[in-house]
Amino acid sequence: MIPIAKPLLGKEEIDAVTKVLSSGMIAQGPKVEEFELAFSGYTGCEYSVAVNSGTAALHIALLAHGIGKGDEVITSPFTFIATANSILYTGAKPVFVDIESDTYNIDPDRIQEKITSKTKAIMPVHLYGQSADMKAIMEIAEDRKLVVIEDACQSHGAEYLGKKVGSFGTGGFSFYPTKNMTTSEGGMITTSDREIAEKAKMIRAHGSKIRYLHEMLGFNLRMTDIAAAIGLVQLEKLDGFTAARQKNAAMLSAGLKGISGIVPVITKPGRTHVFHQYTIRAEKRDELADFLKEKGIGTGVHYPVPIHKQPYYKELGYRDSLPVSEKAAEEVLSLPVHPALSEDDVQKIIREVKEFCAKA
Ligand SMILES: *Cc1c(COP(=O)(O)O)cnc(C)c1O
Secondary structure (H helix, E strand, C coil), X not given: CECCCXXXXXXXXXXXXXXXXXXXXXXXXXXXXXXXXXXXXXXXXXXXXXXXXXXXXXXXHHHHCCCCCCCEEEECCCCCHHHHHHXXXXXXXXXXXXXXXXXXXXXXXXXXXXXXXXXXXXXXXXXXXXXXXXXXXXXXXXXXXXXXXXXXXXXXXXXXXXXXXXXXCEEEEECCCCCCCCCXXXXXXXXXXXXXXXXXXXXXXXXXXXXXXXCCCCCECXXXXXXHHHHHHHHHHHHHHHHHHHHHHHHHHHHCCCCCCEECCCCCCCEECCCCXXXXXXXXXXXXXXXXXXXXXXXXXXXXXXXXXXXHHHHCCCCCCCHXXXXXXXXXXXXXXXXXXXXXXXXXXXXXXXXXXXXX
C-alpha cells in the first residue's frame, strides 16, 4: 500500500532523542530554545515560540493579540477544524469567507463584505502548501486596521513573492506527523513583534514570566525538549523534503496533464508550493478513491465537510451558503506526494488515475 502520508524519521532523530533522554532534561529546556532560534532563522521572523500543537499555536496567537469574546475573526471554511476551533476557544466568533476555486484559499475579493465593527483579525490558511493571496490580504488588513494571523500549519517554507509564510502577520505552524516536518505533536508561533512573542511565552506557561508569579490566565501548552530535538533534525532536512515533494508533484502534474474528468493542481504566479498535499478535483471523486484503494494507493479527502456545515457549527447557528467551498468538498482528492515515495510509486499513481479516467 502506498500511504497518503509518511513521516521520515531516521537515525539522526533517534540519536537526538536519546541524547535528551540521557540528559535528564526532558520537559521544556535548552533544546526548545535552540529550536525556536533555528525556526526564526528559517522563516525570517524575529521570534518563534514553541508549543505542543499547531492548534495551540493558533489559539495562543489569537490570545496574544487580545482577541476574545465579542470579537469576530474572518477565516476560511475549507480547512481543518482546528483553524476555526482556535477562534472559538478564545470566545470570539469565526466568520467564514468563501474560497478561490483554483487555490482553495480564502478569496480576498469576498473579505470586505464580511468586515463589521466587531472584526479584529483575518486568519488566512495557506492550504495544501500554497500561500494565500497575501498582498491583497495585507492591504485589506492595513486599510481596516486588522490583525493577520496566518494558519501556516500546512506550509512550512512556502513563499509568497519571495517572503516565507508565517512572516507576514503572526504565524502558526504544526509539526504533527503528517505535516511537512514533525516533532511528533508540536507547533510554533512566529512573529517579529517582541510584545506578542513575550505574551505568547506567558500564555504557554500559565501566564508567568517569573516562576510562580502569574500575571494573566495562561495554560500549559509547552513543547518538550524531546520534541524540540526531533524538530531541530527535521528542520535541517526540511528543504530536502520540500524538494522531493516538489519533484513528485512535477511528475504527477506532467503525467496527469490533459486527462478528462480531473482538474490538476494550480500554482499561482509568485508563489512556491511546498505540496503538503497534491490535491486534484475529480468528477467521480469517491469512485476514483475506491479504485485507487483497490490498487494499493492511499488517498485523502481534505476536507469532506466545510466547517460551516459541521454538526457542531450548525448547532452554533451557522447557516452560511458558501458554494465554492461546498463544491470543493465534494470533488477534492489528495494523492500521495510525500518524500518517501519512489519514482515507481509516482508512476503507478499516474498509471492508475489514467486507467480510471479512461474507463469512466
Ligand atoms: C494540522 C493543522 C492544524 C492543527 O495542527 P495540530 O498540530 O494538529 O494541532 C491547524 N490548521 C491546519 C490547516 C492544519 O492542517
